[in-house]
Each structure stands twice: as structure tokens, then as C-alpha cells.
Amino acid sequence: MAKYERVIVVGGGVGGMTVALALHRAGIPVEVHERHDSFQHHATGFTIWSHAVASLLKLGVSLGSAGQPIEQTEIRNQAGELICQMPVGKISRSLGADSYEMQRDAMLKAIAAELPDGTLHWDSECVGIEEVSGQACVRMADGSQHQADLVIGADGIHSVTRETVAGKVALRPSGYCGAAAVIQFSHPDCPPHTHIDVWGHGGKAGIADIGQGQLRWYTTWKVPRKQHGPEAGRRSKAELLAHLENWYGPIGDIVRATPESQIRQNIPSDIPPITRWFRGRVVLLGDAAHATTPFAAMGANMAIEDAGELADLIVGCDHVEQALEQFQSLRKKRTEGIVKHGRFMARMTQLHSPLAAWLRDQAFLHMPAEEIDKVTKEMASGS
Ligand SMILES: Cc1cc2nc3c(=O)[nH]c(=O)nc-3n(C[C@H](O)[C@H](O)[C@H](O)COP(=O)(O)OP(=O)(O)OC[C@H]3O[C@@H](n4cnc5c(N)ncnc54)[C@H](O)[C@@H]3O)c2cc1C
Structure with a gap:
């Protein structure tokens, strides 16, 4: 493994918190900078599928009160007639973990509970990143600057870190x-x-x-x-x-x-595929790398998948660049397929x-x- 004395994660959302915990579990010093002052900036929830739940459980996250295991998903037509019933509980249990309807803030709090005090920096908004002597330097809205061996841009669909890596990328409204x-x-x-x-x-x-x-x-x-x-x-x-x-x-x-x-x-919007997910010591994950519309119910799941894969590669590779390159090649095809699927689901579930x-x-x-x-x-x- 390359030497990491300081990894900075920009964004304390789904992908950012998960990657921070995975790195912490591997003994890598990590801090998270979140622009809001709490997880509760809006109450919302999402479906987290069995495989992503299994990843969180493997990291030791206690999900008990963060959501509700799903037994079935009913698909109904506009008039309410049942057209399909998906046995989510039965299938998920056969895979080893329930799928959940999760409360976003409660899930993030459950992850945060596993991180040491002082990992999470609230009200800490990144406004830009520069390369300085082989390291990444994160500029904050309060004027402070922080240098790190690696910066993980997990700042969501309206990502600032994406601009450092891929230039300006216009959102595609659904x-x-x-x-x-x-x-x-x-x-x-x-x-x-x-x-x-x-x-x-x-x-x-x-x-x-x-x-x-x-x-x-x-x-x-x-x-x-x-x-x-x-x-x-x-x-x-x-x-x-x-x-x-x-x-x-x-x-x-x-x-x-x-x-x-x-x-x-x-x-709801997504972004077109971007050619690069990393530049120098800055790498993107989650919506920052591949924002999708919610119509495939997969954005948070992909952010959790990204987090696990990136942490494994950081731990398993001798060089930072090697880890980032492998991460991009491992994840790009799947995530681009899901973004496309999200666009298909938007059309199919809302036919005019x-x-x-x-x-x-x-x-x-x-x-x-x-x-x-x-x-x-x-x-x-x-x-
Ligand atoms: C209505 C709706 C329903 C959805 N349903 C599902 C679903 O059922 N299943 C599913 O898998 N996905 C769903 N999604 C998508 C899912 O919420 C996102 O894909 C997921 O949250 C992406 O995780 P992320 O970590 O990349 O970004 P986020 O979870 O959005 O986190 C980004 C974080 O970065 C912070 N941030 C942003 N800019 C900065 C900055 N400059 N400096 C510091 N911090 C910053 C933000 O405040 C935020 O906390 C849904 C989305 C919506 C809107």
C-alpha cells in the first residue's frame, strides 16, 4: 500500500461517509468535510439493496433503526391495480442481507457513529482544489487550505471537485x-x-x-x-x-x-459520462462521478459500491495512481450502464x-x- 498520512473526503453524504469508514477500518487517517451543519438538511429516504446493505454491515454499521427491511415492492398502475409484486424480502434474504428502505439522515448517523470524534468537519465547504508539490490542496469557503495525499470528491450531483477532474459538466434534466x-x-x-x-x-x-x-x-x-x-x-x-x-x-x-x-x-437530472474520474491526487465517486436520476433507484447503492471498491484498491495497490486507474476501469462501465437504465426507467414508468x-x-x-x-x-x- 502507498503511504497515506492524510486523506480528505469532500462531502459527508452516502459515498463520502462510506469511503471514510472503509479507510478508517483499514487504518488510513481520513477526514470528511461537509458543507452543511448536520445530516438533517432535508428529510428523505431511499432504497438500499441487499448487496449495499451487506457492505455497510461488513463495515460494522448498525442499521437497526436507520430504516425498515423491505418485504415486497408492489408496482401498481395509476388507478391502483396491482400489476406486479416483487418478492424483495425473500430474494434479499437468499443473498444474505435484507434490502432496506432507509432514512438518509439516520443511515449517515449510523455510519458516523463508527468514526472517531473529529473525523467529520461540519460547515466546511470546498470551493476548489489545486495540485501543490505532488499533493492535492483543498480550498475552503472560510479561506483555509488543507493539503492531503489524496482527495476523494464525494460532493454529489452539483460537485465542485468534478470541475478539477473533468472540467465543467452540464447536468441533463430528466x-x-x-x-x-x-x-x-x-x-x-x-x-x-x-x-x-x-x-x-x-x-x-x-x-x-x-x-x-x-x-x-x-x-x-x-x-x-x-x-x-x-x-x-x-x-x-x-x-x-x-x-x-x-x-x-x-x-x-x-x-x-x-x-x-x-x-x-x-x-431530477443526471450527467453524461465523463472521460476521467481522477486527476493527480483527486478522485471522484458517487454522484460526483456518475450522477443518475432516481428512476432506477440505484444512485446511493452505486455510491456505496464505489466506496468499497475504492477503499479496497487504495489498500491493495502499491501506488496511488494505480489504485485510481483501476478504480475507474472497474467502475465506469457498470455505473454508465445504470445511468442509461435510469433514463430508460424514466421513460418506461411515465409513458405519456x-x-x-x-x-x-x-x-x-x-x-x-x-x-x-x-x-x-x-x-x-x-x-
Ligand atoms: C428523490 C430521490 C430519490 C432517490 N431514491 C434513491 C433510491 O431509492 N435508491 C438509490 O440508490 N438512490 C436514490 N437516490 C439517489 C441518491 O440519493 C444519490 O445518488 C446518492 O445520495 C449519491 O450519493 P453521493 O455520496 O454521491 O452524494 P450525496 O449523498 O448527495 O452527498 C453529497 C454530499 O456532499 C455535500 N457537499 C456538496 N458540495 C460540497 C462542497 N463543495 N463541500 C463540502 N460538501 C459538499 C452535500 O451537502 C452532501 O452531503 C434518490 C435521489 C433522490 C433525489
């Missing part, structure tokens, strides 16, 4: 606006340990049990691609409810119960024509059980 929230709520049609994904025409929606009496929900609608500022496509709560009037009932019910101030809206949506629903309704098991296994195992 053409949909999304609204989401997490609330304390129960509903007779939202059973525990269940994720309900509703595929409509011109949009989608969903509700998932994320544990501790909380459900997360999301819904999307079409916006012209040229609209992509922070206000583009936004809807008031009343407009959301009007949009959901003819949708599966629990969706409207949960939106109605959500205080408007807690509804978060944005335009009611006839096309009906044909899609029929195809899923008649899908053989073995095929459903196969797709579920691919997602849960990350293969």
Missing part, C-alpha cells in the same frame, strides 16, 4: 419535476415493509414504509426540458392534489397530510400515451413469476 417528503403517517393501504411504486401516464408516484411510523412519498410530472432553474415546474400543494385526483387513493391522502413546507421539489401505458401494464401483469424473481435478484444483488 424532463420531469419531482416532489417528495417523509412524514409520520399510516394508511390501511400502505402495509408495513412495503414499497408501492405507481406507474402512471406522464408521471409516477410512490409510497414506502421507512420505519418508526414514517412513510416517504414521491410524485413526478412532465416539464419542458428547457425549464430547469430552481423554480421550474414547481407546484403548490393544491396543484399537486389536483394532479393526483385520479391516482391511486393513498397517494393523494399522504400528500394531503403533508405540511406544504415539508414538500421538497426538484428536477394511455394506450402505451396500458400495454406496459399488461406486459407486467402477465410477467412469469421466474422473470419477476430474476429482475428482483438483479437489483438486490447489484449484478
Whole structure:
């Protein structure tokens, strides 16, 4: 292993916290710089599949109260009819670990609990990185500078570190606006340990049990691609409810119960493939390297996969450059495939024509059980 006296991770999100813990477990001195002052800058959740859960458990993370194991994912059409049921619990257990609906902040706190005090630097925003005498020098918004043997850019979709490595990269808006929230709520049609994904025409929606009496929900609608500022496509709560009037009932019910101030809206975007993931002593991972839209439910999973692979290579390679090169060649093809799949899922789950949506629903309704098991296994195992 090359000598590492100081590794800096920019971004205390999913990939950044996971890679920091993996490096710490390997005895490498690491610190994380996060621009916010806590993990709770917005309440949200996501699906973390069995293989990524297994990686976190292997690192000693205690996930007990961070989320809820998923037993099944129900896919329903806009009217609420069940068109497919994925046996996520059964398949995940056969792979050795449950898949989870995870609360983002609780999962990050569980990882942070395994790191020594002083690893995490809050309110610490990176504004640029320079190469200085064979090391990377991170410039912070407060004017301080920090030199390190390696800087890991894990600063998400709006990455600043990406610019150092790959220049300016424009986001590709998906053409949909999304609204989401997490609330304390129960509903007779939202059973525990269940994720309900509703595929409509011109949009989608969903509700998932994320544990501790909380459900997360999301819904999307079409916006012209040229609209992509922070206000583009936004809807008031009343407009959301009007949009959901003819949708599966629990969706409207949960939106109605959500205080408007807690509804978060944005335009999901991804980035085109970038040719380089590293330059000098700076390497990217997670959304900084390969941001994807949430439609394939894989972005956080890929960030966890990246973190494990990068840490293993850092430990296993004699030279930093060798580790970074192998990391890029190992991860690029899979992650680019998932970004493409995310774009496909965006189209397929939100087909505009009611006839096309009906044909899609029929195809899923008649899908053989073995095929459903196969797709579920691919997602849960990350293969
Ligand atoms: C609505 C929605 C639903 C989703 N559902 C799923 C799902 O079901 N399954 C799934 O796998 N993925 C899902 N995703 C995607 C997933 O959230 C991301 O892909 C994942 O969080 C990426 O991890 P990351 O570590 O690369 O970035 P993030 O988790 O976004 O973390 C980046 C961190 O860097 C910090 N940061 C940014 N800039 C700086 C800076 N200059 N200096 C210091 N810190 C900085 C940020 O504050 C943040 O904490 C979803 C995303 C959305 C929006």
C-alpha cells in the first residue's frame, strides 16, 4: 500500500461517509468535510439493496433503526391495480442481507457513529482544489487550505471537485419535476415493509414504509426540458392534489397530510459520462462521478459500491495512481450502464400515451413469476 498520512473526503453524504469508514477500518487517517451543519438538511429516504446493505454491515454499521427491511415492492398502475409484486424480502434474504428502505439522515448517523470524534468537519465547504508539490490542496469557503495525499470528491450531483477532474459538466434534466417528503403517517393501504411504486401516464408516484411510523412519498410530472432553474415546474400543494385526483387513493391522502413546507421539489437530472474520474491526487465517486436520476433507484447503492471498491484498491495497490486507474476501469462501465437504465426507467414508468401505458401494464401483469424473481435478484444483488 502507498503511504497515506492524510486523506480528505469532500462531502459527508452516502459515498463520502462510506469511503471514510472503509479507510478508517483499514487504518488510513481520513477526514470528511461537509458543507452543511448536520445530516438533517432535508428529510428523505431511499432504497438500499441487499448487496449495499451487506457492505455497510461488513463495515460494522448498525442499521437497526436507520430504516425498515423491505418485504415486497408492489408496482401498481395509476388507478391502483396491482400489476406486479416483487418478492424483495425473500430474494434479499437468499443473498444474505435484507434490502432496506432507509432514512438518509439516520443511515449517515449510523455510519458516523463508527468514526472517531473529529473525523467529520461540519460547515466546511470546498470551493476548489489545486495540485501543490505532488499533493492535492483543498480550498475552503472560510479561506483555509488543507493539503492531503489524496482527495476523494464525494460532493454529489452539483460537485465542485468534478470541475478539477473533468472540467465543467452540464447536468441533463430528466424532463420531469419531482416532489417528495417523509412524514409520520399510516394508511390501511400502505402495509408495513412495503414499497408501492405507481406507474402512471406522464408521471409516477410512490409510497414506502421507512420505519418508526414514517412513510416517504414521491410524485413526478412532465416539464419542458428547457425549464430547469430552481423554480421550474414547481407546484403548490393544491396543484399537486389536483394532479393526483385520479391516482391511486393513498397517494393523494399522504400528500394531503403533508405540511406544504415539508414538500421538497426538484428536477431530477443526471450527467453524461465523463472521460476521467481522477486527476493527480483527486478522485471522484458517487454522484460526483456518475450522477443518475432516481428512476432506477440505484444512485446511493452505486455510491456505496464505489466506496468499497475504492477503499479496497487504495489498500491493495502499491501506488496511488494505480489504485485510481483501476478504480475507474472497474467502475465506469457498470455505473454508465445504470445511468442509461435510469433514463430508460424514466421513460418506461411515465409513458405519456394511455394506450402505451396500458400495454406496459399488461406486459407486467402477465410477467412469469421466474422473470419477476430474476429482475428482483438483479437489483438486490447489484449484478
Ligand atoms: C428523490 C430521490 C430519490 C432517490 N431514491 C434513491 C433510491 O431509492 N435508491 C438509490 O440508490 N438512490 C436514490 N437516490 C439517489 C441518491 O440519493 C444519490 O445518488 C446518492 O445520495 C449519491 O450519493 P453521493 O455520496 O454521491 O452524494 P450525496 O449523498 O448527495 O452527498 C453529497 C454530499 O456532499 C455535500 N457537499 C456538496 N458540495 C460540497 C462542497 N463543495 N463541500 C463540502 N460538501 C459538499 C452535500 O451537502 C452532501 O452531503 C434518490 C435521489 C433522490 C433525489
